[in-house]
Amino acid sequence: MQAAALHQEFTATVRDLATDGRGIVEHPTGQVFFVSGVWPGETARFRVTGFKQRFGFAQLVALLEPAPARVTPPCPHHGVGERDCGGCPWQFMDYRAQCDAKEQRVRKTLARHGIDAHIAALRPAPDILGYRNRAQFKTDGRQLGFVAAGSNRLAPITDCPILTAHNRDTLRTLLGQLPNTAWKPQRKRGWTTLDVDDAMPAGDVVPNQRRPFRQGNSAQNSYMRQWLAERVQRLDPSRTVTELFAGSGNFTEVIAARGFQAIRAVEGVVESVAQLDARALQGTHALCHNLFVEAECRQLQARTANSSVLVLDPPRDGFKHIAALLPKKHGYRDVFYISCDVATFSRDLQVLLEAGLTVRELQPLDLFPHTPHVELLCWLQA
DSSP states (O other), X not given: OOOOOTTOEEEEEOOEEOTTSOEEEEOTTSOEEEETTOOTTOEEEEEEEEEETTEEEEEEEEEEEOOTTBOOOXXXXXXXXXXXXXXXXXXXXXXXXXXXXXXXXXXXXXGGGTOGGGBXXXXXXXXXXXXXXXXXXXXXXXXXXXXXXXXXOEXXXXXXXXXXXXXXXXXXXXXXXXXXXXXXXXXXXXXXEEEXXXXXOGGGOOTTOOOOOOOXXXXXXXXXXXXXHHHHTTSOTTSEEEEESOTTTTTHHHHHHTTOSEEEEEESOHHHHHHHHHHTOTTEEEEEOOTTSXXXXXXXXXXXXXXXXXXXXXXXXXXXXXXXGOOTTOOOOEEEEEESOHHHHHHHHHHHHXXXXXXXXEEEEXXXXXXXXXXXXXXXXO
């Protein structure tokens, strides 16, 4: 059979979801294509839009057999077109189906570690709209919005129902300031960024100025803090704690509240270290180390060799150099790994298991409804 050609149309049934949330379909030739806006089990007509090595990309032309859990997206800007917002790619599916897909992905990805019995049911978000406490808009001075799905194009918006009420008001205020020549992109920039946060008024928005990091869902962040607090409460506060990727202290505050007398909170961003120091949390000493550089991690291992509790909350890349902190005779007896990427967590988990630690419990939760994102809370013990 002739190979798939650009713009060719074909009919197929979606067999699975990729890690980025796109559907996986198979062309009659056997070639695999990735498609946005579809769900496993759906049959549809697709059009080939491009190729990359062994894989291809296609777009939905016509839905022939939709999934029973399909719903009407609550946002008018949802879609997969060139001018549609790509921020909530799963809004076309019932929320229960979204949660089921996330939990299945966690169990499937971690199956090789043999820990399924320790994986709890995914905790859904209390609110699936109005939860997002921060956001970054893009503007060219004439329009304002997010990035279109699968592109670098600006997708203009008039509203965003996943934002908190405060941030929606801020959005309306910013839209009312268009057109705005002060927001025209600088040379070599595609757009100007406007970072908003429900802890700040609209008048405090400064173009191209990032806000300090915070978890984007306040209700789920409260649960994460509670989860950690309940578990460190069982530990002897005379033990020494090392916390990695501490930021400005979201979880450091929880650890300090337990009464630990020696907490080494490690962060690579100088401004965050300064903010953490300024909070003067009990027993906490902030250290500045670039955790993405192996040599720095080895230096840190020497400085933290007497720690027996490890807490880490890395970005999506995970902690690539985690082995540097776990020599053959490491002293860690309790490890709390908070992850925002299932694949990199699986990689790092293998290192932890090989270092003699075992999973006591693992709690997946949905931090960002309508997206493929999954957060993981894992407690390991020696």
